[in-house]
Amino acid sequence: MSTPTYNLNGRDIIVVGGGGYIGAHVCKMIAENGGTPIVFDNFSAGHEHAVKWGPFVDVDLRDRADTIAAFRNHDHVESVIHLASSIEVGEGERDPAGFYDNNVMGAINLLMAMRETQTHNLIFSSTCATYGETQNMPLLESEIQNPFSVYGKTKLAIEHLIQSYHKAYGLNYVTFRYFNASGADASGDIGEEHDPETHLIPNALKAAAGLGSKMKLFGTDYDTPDGTCVRDYIHVNDIALAHIEAIRAMDAGLTNAELNLGTGEGYSVLQIIKAIEEVTGLPVPYDAGPRREGDLTKLYANAAKAESVIGFTPQHSSLENIIQTAWNFHKTKWGV
Numbered sequence: 001m002s003t004p005t006y007n008l009n010g011r012d013i014i015v016v017g018g019g020g021y022i023g024a025h026v027c028k029m030i031a032e033n034g035g036t037p038i039v040f041d042n043f044s045a046g047h048e049h050a051v052k053w054g055p056f057v058d059v060d061l062r063d064r065a066d067t068i069a070a071f072r073n074h075d076h077v078e079s080v081i082h083l084a085s086s087i088e089v090g091e092g093e094r095d096p097a098g099f100y101d102n103n104v105m106g107a108i109n110l111l112m113a114m115r116e117t118q119t120h121n122l123i124f125s126s127t128c129a130t131y132g133e134t135q136n137m138p139l140l141e142s143e144i145q146n147p148f149s150v151y152g153k154t155k156l157a158i159e160h161l162i163q164s165y166h167k168a169y170g171l172n173y174v175t176f177r178y179f180n181a182s183g184a185d186a187s188g189d190i191g192e193e194h195d196p197e198t199h200l201i202p203n204a205l206k207a208a209a210g211l212g213s214k215m216k217l218f219g220t221d222y223d224t225p226d227g228t229c230v231r232d233y234i235h236v237n238d239i240a241l242a243h244i245e246a247i248r249a250m251d252a253g254l255t256n257a258e259l260n261l262g263t264g265e266g267y268s269v270l271q272i273i274k275a276i277e278e279v280t281g282l283p284v285p286y287d288a289g290p291r292r293e294g295d296l297t298k299l300y301a302n303a304a305k306a307e308s309v310i311g312f313t314p315q316h317s318s319l320e321n322i323i324q325t326a327w328n329f330h331k332t333k334w335g336v
């Protein structure tokens, strides 16, 4: 974890989805910077054991009355970080209504509750998946947004809703378009724990540890140097750090921004597998198979705007640190 970056002076901050992978790292960093994270979660994807740095409120954003009541009980709070959402791309294709209900209806209720309680500042987790297939790499925030997946479409709908709240009611916001969150806190006590786990790095580590079957590599016929998909992997503590920088910038008068959160570097699936073999000293057994539905060929960020608007630069995102911290976390969790 980095040294404190901004004194939050005992301030309470609502973190919706604070029991999740990114949420827990954000909460820890809020606490390390002198604030108190108030976690709103229903543990549909998050974990009770990951809520350690402040109070917990059991709330499901799909329940409008409950959401408004939870905000009324915390009407002194000025800033909200909204990270709760369905994220599994394949599930969105199979159950679009469930995705829209959880992500978009949840966001509508959250925004209504914020307006009712005059809570003015929102930091929202969007995704690079809102851009869609394009050759224009690195991706600028001004790139056309034409999402391919239901997941990306729900996130884009929420981006638009937030922009409309800014225009209609003066809501201040920072929307972060995350690239690939990865790695774990150096303490080893929080990390990536999705169920089912669909992400590359934990799946490749599991195969390296000899747990379960070989990793499936989805697609070797993409238009990239080695035929596998290219992504921009950013350490979860850099994502957390960016949230603190966003609060600082909003305190200084920033009213609205859409910002990529990536490193600007793209790595292919095969490059990640090779790096995992180097860091762990273990082979990653894999079977190369067909493409996974919904995957885009290449996604990596132009990261300049986050630096110029909120002063954020990644500090933890070398590939080696990402893999080493993820490996430390998973080794402890798996007892290997």
Ligand code: UFG
Binding pocket: 087, 088, 089, 127, 128, 129, 151, 179, 180, 181, 198, 199, 200, 201, 203, 204, 215, 216, 217, 218, 219, 228, 229, 230, 231, 269, 292, 295
């Ligand atoms: N991959 C494999 N095998 C696996 C898992 C992943 O080959 O077992 C490949 C994927 O096909 C992709 C790359 O590794 O090419 C990265 O896949 P991830 O699932 O780790 O990450 P994504 O880029 O698909 O996902 C990211 C976020 C998701 C978000 C998605 C939207 O982590 O939360 O972007 O595009 F939904």
